[in-house]
């Protein structure tokens with residue numbers, strides 16, 4: 001089930017994050033993002049287990065994908081794509097989504113490329129020895145604007 005994250009999900013989200021994402025967030029940041037009205041925090045839940053999550057923060061007509069993860073046992077089933085496209089479809093005011101990803105993260109870059117994100121820049125040594133790729137996705141066409 002794809003649904004909005006609730007405060008009661010925070011501990012489970014934090015576990016998924018700790019096991020799959022570097023750097024991870026303190027639990028209070030997870031809770032802040034779940035409660036913040038400028039965030040869109042969604043989870044995939046199956047039989048009471050959080051199998052994945054994604055969080056997008058919005059400011060006016062821009063959004064930033066701040067974290068996404070799917071547990072290893074459930075990868076390559078389209079869950080991340082479903083999470084992100086579900087969130088993006090609900091971003092009525094947003095025209096551009098930005099993200100940063102480590103150059104070595106082939107799975108995430110594959111996901112973002114498939115979803116139409118384009119590289120717009122790099123940050124040198126952003127992740128220790130590795131650079132960050134900065135990507136963006138225009139949502140104009142989905143909303144029929146231009």
Ligand SMILES: CC(C)(COP(=O)(O)OP(=O)(O)OC[C@H]1O[C@@H](n2cnc3c(N)ncnc32)[C@H](O)[C@@H]1OP(=O)(O)O)[C@@H](O)C(=O)NCCC(=O)NCCS
Nearest residue numbers: 020068069070075076077078079080081107108110111114
């Ligand atoms: C990146 C991540 C969220 C993808 O989740 P997922 O549910 O497996 O992704 P999906 O099944 O929706 O894949 C959608 C597309 O992404 C691409 N993709 C996903 N995993 C990939 C991989 N390992 N290698 C190359 N491309 C990949 C493919 O194009 C895939 O479409 P396809 O299966 O039709 O080929 C998952 O690998 C993950 O949790 N990684 C660890 C956390 C992370 O790195 N998060 C991003 C930075 S915070």
